Amino acid sequence: MNKPELISKVAEKSGLSKKDAEKAVNAFIETVIESLKSDNSVQLIGFGSFQVKQRAAREARHPKTGETLKIAAANVPSFKAGQRLKEAVK
Template sequence: MNKSELIDAIAADTDISKAIAQRVLNSVIEHVIKTVTKGDSVQLIGFGSFSSGKRAARVGRNPSTGEEIKIAAAKTVKFTAGKGFKDAVNKKKK
């Protein structure tokens, strides 16, 4: 499912227009990005949480030449699935 299909599904489920569904989804995404960028986390009970992390600097290898390269430290974004999400994914089919 891509963003357009998600917007269509939200609009159908909530009986709102696609334009309003798109504005709502864009707003949610924007607020998650702003909050995680500030270093805070976003927790959606039953779904999961978004947070930021750090990746240390390290030495890697160029796969085509085998030459060692330095990989700089970086901030990362983490998503941890909530219990309800994990249970839904791992649900046994009967």
């Protein structure tokens, strides 16, 4: 499912117009991004949680040349599924 399909489903299930559903989906995405930028996690009980994790610096190899590269440490977004979501997917 892509974003336009998600917006259509949200509109259908909530009774909102597609324009209002799009605003709601975009607002949700922006809110999650802003929260993660400010180092806060977002927890949706039953669905899951979004958080920022630190990835340690590491060494890797260039596949063509075999040259060793250093990859810097980075903050990366992470999602952990909640119990209800896990059970629904089983």
